[in-house]
Amino acid sequence: MLKSQSPDRSESSQSVPQESGAERRPGLAVDFAGVNHSFLHNDKPVRALDDFNLNVAASEFVSIVGPSGCGKTTALSMVGGLLAPRTGSVRLDGKDVKGTSKDTAFLFARDALLPWRSARRNVEIGLEVRGVPRAERRQRAEEWLQRVRLEEFVNSDILRLSQGMRQRVAIARTLVQNPRLILMDEPFAALDAQTRAQQQEEFIKLWEQERPTVIFVTHDLEEAILLSDRVILMASRPGRIVADIKVQLPRPRTQEMRTHEAFTAHFDDLSARLREEVNRAEEQRQASANE
């Protein structure tokens, strides 16, 4: 069983004022216990998660990496209340996840912005759904667009913005909701390398100020190491955890840390393990194709 060491939670157990004047809310602790899940594929069950156990402490930043199809998105969907485990439990601060929650926000590679709305009105969407009054919505959206350096584009059409700018709008739309937990699935995958590096750094700065809990799914080991407190490596068929590594890099993190000795040691270790898992999955695939 891979349980994390819980950092001191006393710091995050109370709301504290933050830069923007809004209250910073404590991150949510996430707990998977004995989770098993299968999907039916061509009438045969595919075991997506097998005895999956994971503790994410409040305000921790945890990445999940692993070969394609190992169950990363399945695990994330369960935390977000989009999918219920067949057996076992997924809990947020000790309470079973039951559907989506206003404390949880999502951020994906596809930004899902509404093209007929301006940048500001896209940022306001989540607040609108929650019935936040118009003036407050507007003020909070503008404040967040400023924090992601888009103050000049508040009224711009989404279709006129670059991919990187659109993703910054999506980040503002997520963070304006003041979530206690952010679930991220390859959020920077659609960006070119330079924009991606810039957004990683910007996002991590914002996260360091806000400190919601983050579960971050990625195929990019370097990204996982650079951003996270812990990196969880999964193996496939059935999806399970094979390594749980605490990243030994100080915060605040910067792109320059990629050359840090601890960074390269983590990278070499994780890529060797990942290669092993990918090879094993390929052998299994060939064996079942030959059956």
Ligand SMILES: Nc1ncnc2c1ncn2[C@@H]1O[C@H](COP(=O)(O)OP(=O)(O)OP(=O)(O)O)[C@@H](O)[C@H]1O
């Ligand atoms: N709705 C579904 N119906 C049938 N099988 C599914 C469904 N969703 C996922 N699976 C299967 O469950 C397994 C885990 O899928 P999941 O999407 O969680 O993996 P992943 O690690 O996120 O993959 P990727 O990195 O490619 O996004 C895979 O074998 C996948 O084919």
